[in-house]
Amino acid sequence: MKVIQHKSELSKLTAEAKDNGATIGFVPTMGALHEGHLSLIRQALAESDLVVVSIFVNPTQFDKPEDLDKYPVNQQEDIKKLQTLDKNLIVFTPFTREIYENGLETEEFDLGAVADKMEGKFRKGHFDGVATVLKKLFDIVHPDKAFFGEKDYQQLLIVKKLVTLLQLPITVIGCSISRQKGGLARSSRNRRLDKRQQKEALLLYHSLQRAGEQYDKKSIRSLKDEIEEDFKNHPDLKLDYFEIVDAATLDSVDQIENNKKYRAFIAAYIDGVRLIDNLALN
Ligand code: AMP
Secondary structure, three states: OEEEOOHHHHHHHHHHHHHOOOOEEEEEEOOOOOHHHHHHHHHHHHHOOEEEEEEOOOHHHOOOHHHHHOOOOOHHHHHHHHHOOOOOEEEEOOOHHHHOOOOOOOOOOOOOHHHHOHHHHHOOOHHHHHHHHHHHHHHHHOOOEEEEEHHHHHHHHHHHHHHHHOOOOOEEEEEOOOEOOOOOEOOHHHHHOOHHHHHHOHHHHHHHHHHHHHOOOOOHHHHHHHHHHHHHOOOOEEEEEEEEEEOOOOOEOOOOOOOOOEEEEEEEEEOOEEEEEEEEOO
């Protein structure tokens, strides 16, 4: 495993590997690595000759400065975890000034209606920040395949849109959600929760499961009302949104049709820590 800090060195290395016929897989992360990240990296290693994992906390995708300040950083520990994986791994740990040479500017992209809902609505500018950094990282790494978690399903659709928009020769691959025992989706933010809070946070997953059991048995409106009510009755949890949507467009639905795929999405705060999760319903 190699750790590289400078983008010119990384670009040179991936270009040489590609000249030699290697396929490059790319897994962008913000560090504080957990089993969810490692599952993406294992899939990337299985489907590519050489894998680049970036560890970069991207300032432009945070809508709240305090969220950026509190984001867990532990590069030493991250690198130790990656050392257990494979020797065909390159870890890219750039400084912010090397990625944002001209200051922290966010580029605006026409990401379409998918970007305006849920996370786009509740975290203004978030997806433009994500797209800004990914455009830069793709331009450094030149991957053949890029791996993203379904944990951030809306982001996954947006990355696919970005790649089409920029006409990049990259296949975007979605990877399934890794969960803790009990069902809580793994997240770097879980580190900010103690045992009691993690137990309470299970209401997110349980709400999604309930949607999976009931979405075609009762009206979507009453299902949403019941879940919103559950959160109102819980003093430590604050619901941002619970939505049942068309999995392709992310449009909210109030009636289920045959031959369509649906997904439930949830975002809530527990004692100030914001968690998101989603589940395929059919
Ligand atoms: P992050 O470091 O949070 O930006 O995440 C980096 C990548 O890991 C993104 O593609 C996430 O969707 C993915 N990821 C994060 N948590 C999970 C999880 N629990 N299961 C699967 N993928 C995940």
